[in-house]
Amino acid sequence: MRSVGIIGVGAYVPEKKLTNYDLEKMVETNDEWIVSRTGIKERRIAAKEEAASDLAVKASKRALKQAGITADQLDLIIVATVTPDMVFPATACLVQNQLGATKAATFDLSAACTGFIYGITTATQFIKTGVYQHALVIGVDCLSRIVDWEDRNTCILFGDGAGAAVLGPVEDGYGLLSFDLGGNGEGGDLLKVEAGGSRLPASELTVANKQHMIAMNGREVFKFAVRVMSKSTQKALDHAGLEKEDIDFFIPHQANIRIIESAMKRFGLPREKVVVNIDKYGNMSSASIPVALNEAIEQERIKKGDTLVLCGFGGGLTWGSTVIKWSMDQVE
Amino acid sequence: MADTFNRVKELIVEHLDVKPEEVTLEAGIKDDLGADSLDVVDLILNLEQEFDLDQIEEEDSEKIVTVGDIVTYIEKQKQEQK
Numbered sequence: 039m040r041s042v043g044i045i046g047v048g049a050y051v052p053e054k055k056l057t058n059y060d061l062e063k064m065v066e067t068n069d070e071w072i073v074s075r076t077g078i079k080e081r082r083i084a085a086k087e088e089a090a091s092d093l094a095v096k097a098s099k100r101a102l103k104q105a106g107i108t109a110d111q112l113d114l115i116i117v118a119t120v121t122p123d124m125v126f127p128a129t130a131c132l133v134q135n136q137l138g139a140t141k142a143a144t145f146d147l148s149a150a151c152t153g154f155i156y157g158i159t160t161a162t163q164f165i166k167t168g169v170y171q172h173a174l175v176i177g178v179d180c181l182s183r184i185v186d187w188e189d190r191n192t193c194i195l196f197g198d199g200a201g202a203a204v205l206g207p208v209e210d211g212y213g214l215l216s217f218d219l220g221g222n223g224e225g226g227d228l229l230k231v232e233a234g235g236s237r238l239p240a241s242e243l244t245v246a247n248k249q250h251m252i253a254m255n256g257r258e259v260f261k262f263a264v265r266v267m268s269k270s271t272q273k274a275l276d277h278a279g280l281e282k283e284d285i286d287f288f289i290p291h292q293a294n295i296r297i298i299e300s301a302m303k304r305f306g307l308p309r310e311k312v313v314v315n316i317d318k319y320g321n322m323s324s325a326s327i328p329v330a331l332n333e334a335i336e337q338e339r340i341k342k343g344d345t346l347v348l349c350g351f352g353g354g355l356t357w358g359s360t361v362i363k364w365s366m367d368q369v370e
Numbered sequence: 371m372a373d374t375f376n377r378v379k380e381l382i383v384e385h386l387d388v389k390p391e392e393v394t395l396e397a398g399i400k401d402d403l404g405a406d407s408l409d410v411v412d413l414i415l416n417l418e419q420e421f422d423l424d425q426i427e428e429e430d431s432e433k434i435v436t437v438g439d440i441v442t443y444i445e446k447q448k449q450e451q452k
Protein backbone atom coordinates (compact mmCIF):
# COMPACT_ATOMS: atom_id res chain seq x y z
CA MET A 39 0.00 0.00 0.00
CA ARG A 40 1.18 3.48 -0.72
CA SER A 41 2.76 5.87 1.77
CA VAL A 42 0.54 8.63 3.13
CA GLY A 43 1.58 11.75 4.97
CA ILE A 44 0.81 15.31 5.91
CA ILE A 45 1.37 17.61 2.94
CA GLY A 46 0.12 20.89 4.42
CA VAL A 47 -0.55 22.30 7.88
CA GLY A 48 -2.38 25.42 9.08
CA ALA A 49 -3.57 26.90 12.34
CA TYR A 50 -5.80 29.65 13.60
CA VAL A 51 -6.35 30.96 17.11
CA PRO A 52 -8.83 33.69 18.07
CA GLU A 53 -7.42 37.15 18.75
CA LYS A 54 -8.73 37.67 22.25
CA LYS A 55 -6.26 36.69 24.97
CA LEU A 56 -7.29 35.80 28.49
CA THR A 57 -4.34 35.99 30.88
CA ASN A 58 -3.93 34.51 34.33
CA TYR A 59 -4.28 38.04 35.69
CA ASP A 60 -7.67 38.32 34.00
CA LEU A 61 -8.66 35.04 35.67
CA GLU A 62 -7.63 36.39 39.07
CA LYS A 63 -10.55 38.78 38.74
CA MET A 64 -12.98 35.98 37.91
CA VAL A 65 -12.16 33.18 40.37
CA GLU A 66 -10.07 32.69 43.52
CA THR A 67 -6.71 31.96 41.89
CA ASN A 68 -3.39 33.57 41.04
CA ASP A 69 -0.82 33.67 38.27
CA GLU A 70 1.87 31.96 40.34
CA TRP A 71 -0.36 28.96 41.10
CA ILE A 72 -1.54 28.54 37.53
CA VAL A 73 1.95 28.81 36.05
CA SER A 74 3.55 26.43 38.54
CA ARG A 75 0.75 23.82 38.39
CA THR A 76 -0.01 23.96 34.67
CA GLY A 77 2.58 26.02 32.74
CA ILE A 78 -0.22 28.15 31.25
CA LYS A 79 0.13 31.95 31.12
CA GLU A 80 -2.66 32.86 28.73
CA ARG A 81 -5.21 31.31 26.41
CA ARG A 82 -7.33 32.47 23.45
CA ILE A 83 -11.09 32.94 23.56
CA ALA A 84 -13.32 32.88 20.48
CA ALA A 85 -15.26 36.08 19.78
CA LYS A 86 -19.01 36.06 20.39
CA GLU A 87 -19.82 35.56 16.71
CA GLU A 88 -17.05 32.98 16.14
CA ALA A 89 -17.94 29.28 16.24
CA ALA A 90 -15.88 26.13 15.66
CA SER A 91 -16.45 26.09 11.90
CA ASP A 92 -15.15 29.67 11.55
CA LEU A 93 -11.90 28.78 13.28
CA ALA A 94 -11.70 25.55 11.30
CA VAL A 95 -12.14 27.27 7.93
CA LYS A 96 -9.35 29.76 8.64
CA ALA A 97 -6.93 27.00 9.66
CA SER A 98 -7.97 24.88 6.67
CA LYS A 99 -7.34 27.61 4.11
CA ARG A 100 -3.77 27.93 5.36
CA ALA A 101 -3.27 24.17 5.25
CA LEU A 102 -4.64 23.92 1.70
CA LYS A 103 -2.38 26.74 0.58
CA GLN A 104 0.67 25.03 2.06
CA ALA A 105 -0.33 21.74 0.43
CA GLY A 106 -0.70 23.51 -2.89
CA ILE A 107 -4.14 22.09 -3.62
CA THR A 108 -7.58 23.64 -3.91
CA ALA A 109 -10.65 22.72 -1.86
CA ASP A 110 -12.36 21.03 -4.80
CA GLN A 111 -9.58 18.43 -4.84
CA LEU A 112 -10.51 17.18 -1.37
CA ASP A 113 -12.14 13.75 -1.16
CA LEU A 114 -12.74 13.78 2.57
CA ILE A 115 -13.13 16.25 5.43
CA ILE A 116 -12.98 15.07 9.02
CA VAL A 117 -13.58 17.54 11.83
CA ALA A 118 -12.45 16.31 15.22
CA THR A 119 -14.31 18.30 17.85
CA VAL A 120 -16.41 18.13 21.00
CA THR A 121 -17.72 21.66 20.48
CA PRO A 122 -19.40 21.52 17.06
CA ASP A 123 -21.34 24.59 15.87
CA MET A 124 -24.54 22.65 16.55
CA VAL A 125 -25.73 19.08 17.16
CA PHE A 126 -26.20 18.55 13.42
CA PRO A 127 -25.42 19.10 10.60
CA ALA A 128 -21.85 18.05 11.24
CA THR A 129 -19.30 20.84 11.46
CA ALA A 130 -17.49 19.06 8.61
CA CYS A 131 -20.47 19.89 6.36
CA LEU A 132 -20.36 23.54 7.40
CA VAL A 133 -16.63 23.66 6.68
CA GLN A 134 -17.10 21.91 3.35
CA ASN A 135 -19.67 24.50 2.33
CA GLN A 136 -17.49 27.45 3.33
CA LEU A 137 -14.46 26.04 1.54
CA GLY A 138 -16.38 24.92 -1.55
CA ALA A 139 -15.04 21.39 -1.23
CA THR A 140 -17.94 20.03 -3.24
CA LYS A 141 -16.75 16.49 -3.83
CA ALA A 142 -15.62 15.76 -0.27
CA ALA A 143 -17.28 13.27 2.06
CA THR A 144 -17.83 14.84 5.45
CA PHE A 145 -18.07 13.71 9.02
CA ASP A 146 -17.28 14.78 12.56
CA LEU A 147 -15.26 12.64 14.92
CA SER A 148 -15.67 12.62 18.68
CA ALA A 149 -12.52 11.65 20.55
CA ALA A 150 -12.04 14.76 22.69
CA CYS A 151 -8.40 15.81 23.03
CA THR A 152 -7.27 12.75 21.04
CA GLY A 153 -9.47 13.77 18.10
CA PHE A 154 -6.72 14.94 15.78
CA ILE A 155 -4.75 11.70 16.17
CA TYR A 156 -7.90 9.63 15.55
CA GLY A 157 -8.67 11.89 12.57
CA ILE A 158 -5.36 11.66 10.74
CA THR A 159 -5.16 7.93 11.41
CA THR A 160 -8.63 7.43 9.95
CA ALA A 161 -8.02 9.63 6.91
CA THR A 162 -4.74 7.84 6.20
CA GLN A 163 -6.50 4.50 5.75
CA PHE A 164 -8.72 5.86 2.96
CA ILE A 165 -5.73 7.21 1.07
CA LYS A 166 -3.50 4.19 1.71
CA THR A 167 -6.02 1.90 0.06
CA GLY A 168 -6.14 4.20 -2.94
CA VAL A 169 -9.83 5.03 -2.57
CA TYR A 170 -9.16 8.70 -1.85
CA GLN A 171 -6.40 11.04 -2.87
CA HIS A 172 -6.63 14.02 -0.50
CA ALA A 173 -8.16 14.45 2.94
CA LEU A 174 -8.48 17.43 5.25
CA VAL A 175 -8.40 16.76 8.98
CA ILE A 176 -9.19 19.54 11.41
CA GLY A 177 -8.83 19.58 15.17
CA VAL A 178 -10.97 22.42 16.46
CA ASP A 179 -12.52 23.23 19.81
CA CYS A 180 -14.08 26.18 21.58
CA LEU A 181 -14.00 24.83 25.09
CA SER A 182 -14.55 28.35 26.43
CA ARG A 183 -18.20 27.80 25.47
CA ILE A 184 -18.64 24.75 27.71
CA VAL A 185 -16.37 25.63 30.60
CA ASP A 186 -17.83 26.60 33.97
CA TRP A 187 -16.28 30.03 34.46
CA GLU A 188 -16.92 29.74 38.20
CA ASP A 189 -14.95 26.49 38.56
CA ARG A 190 -11.30 27.32 39.12
CA ASN A 191 -10.33 23.68 38.70
CA THR A 192 -11.19 23.72 35.01
CA CYS A 193 -11.58 27.28 33.75
CA ILE A 194 -7.87 28.01 34.11
CA LEU A 195 -6.91 25.13 31.83
CA PHE A 196 -8.68 25.58 28.53
CA GLY A 197 -8.57 27.79 25.44
CA ASP A 198 -9.96 27.92 21.90
CA GLY A 199 -8.22 27.21 18.60
CA ALA A 200 -8.04 25.21 15.39
CA GLY A 201 -5.36 23.27 13.55
CA ALA A 202 -5.68 21.57 10.17
CA ALA A 203 -3.68 19.12 8.10
CA VAL A 204 -4.04 18.05 4.49
CA LEU A 205 -3.09 14.43 3.90
CA GLY A 206 -2.12 12.82 0.65
CA PRO A 207 0.25 10.32 -0.95
CA VAL A 208 3.93 10.96 -0.23
CA GLU A 209 7.31 9.53 -1.22
CA ASP A 210 7.72 5.86 -0.36
CA GLY A 211 8.86 5.27 3.21
CA TYR A 212 7.72 8.70 4.42
CA GLY A 213 4.53 9.83 6.13
CA LEU A 214 2.57 8.00 8.82
CA LEU A 215 4.60 4.92 9.70
CA SER A 216 2.47 3.56 12.51
CA PHE A 217 -0.17 4.36 15.08
CA ASP A 218 -1.61 3.26 18.37
CA LEU A 219 -5.21 4.16 19.23
CA GLY A 220 -7.07 3.28 22.39
CA GLY A 221 -10.15 3.88 24.49
CA ASN A 222 -11.39 3.03 27.96
CA GLY A 223 -15.02 3.89 28.61
CA GLU A 224 -14.65 2.83 32.22
CA GLY A 225 -13.01 6.21 32.84
CA GLY A 226 -15.74 8.13 31.05
CA ASP A 227 -16.86 9.92 34.20
CA LEU A 228 -13.46 11.50 34.79
CA LEU A 229 -13.97 14.13 32.09
CA LYS A 230 -17.35 14.82 30.58
CA VAL A 231 -20.19 17.11 29.58
CA GLU A 232 -23.15 14.95 30.47
CA ALA A 233 -26.20 16.87 29.28
CA GLY A 234 -27.40 17.94 25.86
CA GLY A 235 -27.54 14.44 24.40
CA SER A 236 -30.23 11.77 24.36
CA ARG A 237 -29.72 10.80 27.99
CA LEU A 238 -30.09 14.22 29.51
CA PRO A 239 -31.65 16.52 26.94
CA ALA A 240 -31.46 20.22 27.72
CA SER A 241 -33.92 21.29 30.37
CA GLU A 242 -34.14 24.04 32.93
CA LEU A 243 -32.79 21.57 35.44
CA THR A 244 -29.74 20.52 33.39
CA VAL A 245 -28.89 24.17 32.92
CA ALA A 246 -29.35 24.96 36.60
CA ASN A 247 -27.18 21.96 37.52
CA LYS A 248 -24.43 23.10 35.14
CA GLN A 249 -24.59 19.75 33.37
CA HIS A 250 -23.83 21.37 30.02
CA MET A 251 -20.41 22.28 31.31
CA ILE A 252 -17.17 20.34 31.67
CA ALA A 253 -16.95 18.20 34.79
CA MET A 254 -13.50 16.82 35.56
CA ASN A 255 -11.59 14.80 38.12
CA GLY A 256 -8.24 16.54 37.61
CA ARG A 257 -6.06 14.27 39.64
CA GLU A 258 -7.30 11.03 38.08
CA VAL A 259 -7.01 12.51 34.59
CA PHE A 260 -3.47 13.59 35.43
CA LYS A 261 -2.47 10.07 36.45
CA PHE A 262 -4.18 8.50 33.46
CA ALA A 263 -2.39 10.88 31.09
CA VAL A 264 1.08 10.25 32.50
CA ARG A 265 0.57 6.48 32.47
CA VAL A 266 -0.86 6.31 28.99
CA MET A 267 1.53 8.64 27.17
CA SER A 268 4.64 6.55 27.55
CA LYS A 269 2.72 3.31 27.00
CA SER A 270 1.05 4.48 23.81
CA THR A 271 4.19 6.09 22.41
CA GLN A 272 6.14 2.89 23.00
CA LYS A 273 3.47 0.85 21.21
CA ALA A 274 3.48 3.12 18.19
CA LEU A 275 7.29 3.02 18.07
CA ASP A 276 7.24 -0.78 18.29
CA HIS A 277 4.82 -0.98 15.36
CA ALA A 278 7.18 1.19 13.33
CA GLY A 279 10.22 -0.83 14.38
CA LEU A 280 11.85 2.23 15.92
CA GLU A 281 13.42 3.10 19.27
CA LYS A 282 12.89 6.17 21.38
CA GLU A 283 16.35 7.38 20.40
CA ASP A 284 15.04 7.68 16.83
CA ILE A 285 12.57 10.39 17.82
CA ASP A 286 13.54 13.87 16.61
CA PHE A 287 10.43 15.66 17.83
CA PHE A 288 7.73 14.65 20.25
CA ILE A 289 4.51 16.64 19.97
CA PRO A 290 2.25 15.86 22.92
CA HIS A 291 -1.27 17.05 23.65
CA GLN A 292 -0.81 20.29 25.58
CA ALA A 293 -2.93 19.69 28.68
CA ASN A 294 -0.56 20.55 31.49
CA ILE A 295 3.21 21.08 31.48
CA ARG A 296 3.43 18.96 34.60
CA ILE A 297 1.81 16.03 32.77
CA ILE A 298 4.27 16.45 29.90
CA GLU A 299 7.29 16.68 32.23
CA SER A 300 6.21 13.74 34.31
CA ALA A 301 5.51 11.58 31.24
CA MET A 302 8.76 12.53 29.51
CA LYS A 303 10.77 11.68 32.60
CA ARG A 304 9.02 8.32 32.79
CA PHE A 305 9.59 7.68 29.11
CA GLY A 306 13.12 9.06 29.09
CA LEU A 307 13.01 11.74 26.43
CA PRO A 308 15.06 14.94 26.72
CA ARG A 309 13.20 18.23 26.99
CA GLU A 310 14.65 19.74 23.80
CA LYS A 311 12.89 17.13 21.67
CA VAL A 312 9.48 18.00 23.08
CA VAL A 313 7.40 20.69 21.40
CA VAL A 314 5.62 22.82 24.00
CA ASN A 315 3.45 25.90 23.51
CA ILE A 316 0.99 25.49 26.35
CA ASP A 317 2.09 28.77 27.94
CA LYS A 318 0.40 30.73 25.16
CA TYR A 319 -2.73 28.71 24.49
CA GLY A 320 -3.59 26.37 27.37
CA ASN A 321 -5.38 23.16 26.49
CA MET A 322 -7.20 23.56 23.15
CA SER A 323 -8.43 19.98 23.13
CA SER A 324 -8.21 18.47 19.63
CA ALA A 325 -6.55 21.65 18.30
CA SER A 326 -3.52 21.50 20.61
CA ILE A 327 -1.45 18.99 18.64
CA PRO A 328 -1.92 20.47 15.14
CA VAL A 329 -1.36 24.02 16.42
CA ALA A 330 1.89 22.92 18.08
CA LEU A 331 2.91 21.05 14.92
CA ASN A 332 2.20 24.13 12.83
CA GLU A 333 4.27 26.28 15.15
CA ALA A 334 7.25 23.92 15.00
CA ILE A 335 7.06 23.97 11.20
CA GLU A 336 6.84 27.77 11.11
CA GLN A 337 9.87 28.00 13.37
CA GLU A 338 11.70 25.76 10.89
CA ARG A 339 12.50 23.25 13.62
CA ILE A 340 11.21 20.28 11.66
CA LYS A 341 12.92 19.21 8.47
CA LYS A 342 12.33 16.52 5.88
CA GLY A 343 13.30 13.06 7.12
CA ASP A 344 12.76 13.86 10.81
CA THR A 345 10.91 11.30 12.90
CA LEU A 346 7.96 12.80 14.76
CA VAL A 347 5.73 11.29 17.38
CA LEU A 348 2.33 12.88 17.95
CA CYS A 349 0.68 11.75 21.17
CA GLY A 350 -2.76 12.65 22.52
CA PHE A 351 -5.04 11.66 25.41
CA GLY A 352 -8.31 12.90 26.79
CA GLY A 353 -11.96 12.39 27.59
CA GLY A 354 -13.54 9.07 26.79
CA LEU A 355 -11.07 8.07 27.97
CA THR A 356 -9.21 8.03 24.68
CA TRP A 357 -5.58 8.10 23.64
CA GLY A 358 -3.48 7.73 20.55
CA SER A 359 -0.01 8.15 19.05
CA THR A 360 1.36 8.24 15.54
CA VAL A 361 4.89 8.00 14.25
CA ILE A 362 5.53 10.18 11.20
CA LYS A 363 8.57 10.40 8.99
CA TRP A 364 8.27 14.00 7.92
CA SER A 365 7.97 14.34 4.14
CA MET A 366 7.64 18.09 3.65
CA ASP A 367 10.47 20.35 2.63
CA GLN A 368 10.89 23.37 4.89
CA VAL A 369 8.61 26.21 3.84
CA GLU A 370 9.94 29.72 3.43
CA MET B 371 12.34 -2.15 55.60
CA ALA B 372 15.73 -0.43 55.48
CA ASP B 373 16.06 -1.41 51.84
CA THR B 374 12.62 -0.01 50.98
CA PHE B 375 13.44 3.20 52.82
CA ASN B 376 16.66 3.64 50.87
CA ARG B 377 14.95 3.13 47.53
CA VAL B 378 12.16 5.53 48.48
CA LYS B 379 14.78 8.03 49.59
CA GLU B 380 16.61 7.80 46.27
CA LEU B 381 13.37 8.35 44.39
CA ILE B 382 12.46 11.38 46.50
CA VAL B 383 15.89 12.92 46.14
CA GLU B 384 15.63 12.56 42.39
CA HIS B 385 12.08 13.82 42.01
CA LEU B 386 11.86 16.55 44.62
CA ASP B 387 15.36 17.87 44.27
CA VAL B 388 16.20 17.64 47.99
CA LYS B 389 19.31 16.50 49.88
CA PRO B 390 19.43 12.85 51.03
CA GLU B 391 19.85 13.87 54.68
CA GLU B 392 16.57 15.78 54.56
CA VAL B 393 14.68 12.61 53.73
CA THR B 394 13.89 11.08 57.12
CA LEU B 395 10.99 8.82 58.02
CA GLU B 396 9.34 11.69 59.87
CA ALA B 397 9.74 14.27 57.09
CA GLY B 398 6.45 15.60 55.68
CA ILE B 399 6.45 15.29 51.90
CA LYS B 400 4.70 18.62 51.41
CA ASP B 401 5.55 20.45 54.61
CA ASP B 402 9.22 19.55 54.96
CA LEU B 403 10.34 18.48 51.49
CA GLY B 404 8.52 21.25 49.61
CA ALA B 405 6.41 19.07 47.31
CA ASP B 406 3.29 20.63 45.83
CA SER B 407 0.10 18.67 45.19
CA LEU B 408 1.19 17.53 41.72
CA ASP B 409 4.69 16.53 42.92
CA VAL B 410 2.90 14.13 45.26
CA VAL B 411 0.86 12.70 42.37
CA ASP B 412 4.05 12.33 40.33
CA LEU B 413 5.82 10.67 43.23
CA ILE B 414 3.00 8.17 43.67
CA LEU B 415 3.10 7.29 39.97
CA ASN B 416 6.83 6.68 40.27
CA LEU B 417 6.41 4.56 43.38
CA GLU B 418 3.96 2.34 41.50
CA GLN B 419 6.49 1.87 38.74
CA GLU B 420 9.60 1.48 40.90
CA PHE B 421 8.04 -1.02 43.31
CA ASP B 422 5.81 -2.75 40.78
CA LEU B 423 2.67 -1.93 42.76
CA ASP B 424 -0.96 -1.99 41.67
CA GLN B 425 -2.38 1.46 40.97
CA ILE B 426 -2.54 3.33 44.26
CA GLU B 427 -6.10 4.44 44.96
CA GLU B 428 -6.93 8.04 45.77
CA GLU B 429 -8.10 7.25 49.30
CA ASP B 430 -4.77 5.56 50.02
CA SER B 431 -2.72 8.38 48.53
CA GLU B 432 -4.57 10.87 50.69
CA LYS B 433 -3.24 9.08 53.76
CA ILE B 434 0.36 9.47 52.62
CA VAL B 435 1.77 12.50 54.42
CA THR B 436 5.27 11.58 55.56
CA VAL B 437 8.10 9.56 54.03
CA GLY B 438 7.40 6.93 56.68
CA ASP B 439 3.81 6.60 55.40
CA ILE B 440 5.19 5.68 51.98
CA VAL B 441 7.51 3.03 53.40
CA THR B 442 4.69 1.54 55.50
CA TYR B 443 2.35 1.47 52.51
CA ILE B 444 4.88 -0.31 50.31
CA GLU B 445 5.75 -2.88 52.99
CA LYS B 446 2.06 -3.63 53.45
CA GLN B 447 1.50 -4.05 49.72
CA LYS B 448 4.47 -6.38 49.46
CA GLN B 449 3.05 -8.51 52.27
CA GLU B 450 -0.31 -8.69 50.47
CA GLN B 451 1.31 -9.59 47.15
CA LYS B 452 2.96 -12.60 48.82
Ligand SMILES: CC(C)(COP(=O)(O)OP(=O)(O)OC[C@H]1O[C@@H](n2cnc3c(N)ncnc32)[C@H](O)[C@@H]1OP(=O)(O)O)[C@@H](O)C(=O)NCCC(=O)NCCS
Nearest residue numbers: 067068071075151190256257259260293294351352407408
Ligand atom coordinates in the same frame (compact mmCIF):
# COMPACT_ATOMS: atom_id res chain seq x y z
C1 LIG C 1 -6.46 20.65 37.54
C2 LIG C 1 -5.13 20.49 38.21
C3 LIG C 1 -4.16 21.57 37.76
C4 LIG C 1 -5.37 20.63 39.73
O1 LIG C 1 -4.19 20.37 40.44
P1 LIG C 1 -4.25 19.55 41.80
O2 LIG C 1 -2.93 19.57 42.41
O3 LIG C 1 -4.87 18.24 41.51
O4 LIG C 1 -5.23 20.50 42.60
P2 LIG C 1 -6.02 20.24 43.92
O5 LIG C 1 -7.46 20.39 43.62
O6 LIG C 1 -5.56 19.01 44.62
O7 LIG C 1 -5.57 21.50 44.74
C5 LIG C 1 -4.28 21.65 45.32
C6 LIG C 1 -4.27 22.95 46.14
O8 LIG C 1 -4.36 24.09 45.26
C7 LIG C 1 -5.57 24.84 45.48
N1 LIG C 1 -6.13 25.20 44.17
C8 LIG C 1 -6.83 24.41 43.32
N2 LIG C 1 -7.12 25.07 42.20
C9 LIG C 1 -6.59 26.29 42.32
C10 LIG C 1 -6.55 27.41 41.47
N3 LIG C 1 -7.12 27.43 40.26
N4 LIG C 1 -5.89 28.51 41.90
C11 LIG C 1 -5.31 28.53 43.10
N5 LIG C 1 -5.30 27.50 43.95
C12 LIG C 1 -5.94 26.38 43.57
C13 LIG C 1 -6.46 23.90 46.26
O9 LIG C 1 -7.35 24.60 47.07
C14 LIG C 1 -5.47 23.07 47.04
O10 LIG C 1 -5.03 23.79 48.16
P3 LIG C 1 -4.65 23.06 49.54
O11 LIG C 1 -3.52 22.13 49.23
O12 LIG C 1 -4.29 24.17 50.43
O13 LIG C 1 -5.90 22.33 49.93
C15 LIG C 1 -4.51 19.09 37.92
O14 LIG C 1 -5.21 18.11 38.63
C16 LIG C 1 -4.52 18.77 36.45
O15 LIG C 1 -3.99 19.48 35.64
N6 LIG C 1 -5.09 17.62 36.05
C17 LIG C 1 -5.19 17.23 34.65
C18 LIG C 1 -6.35 17.93 34.02
C19 LIG C 1 -6.31 17.89 32.52
O16 LIG C 1 -5.28 18.01 31.92
N7 LIG C 1 -7.48 17.73 31.89
C20 LIG C 1 -7.64 17.70 30.49
C21 LIG C 1 -7.03 16.48 29.90
S1 LIG C 1 -7.30 16.36 28.18
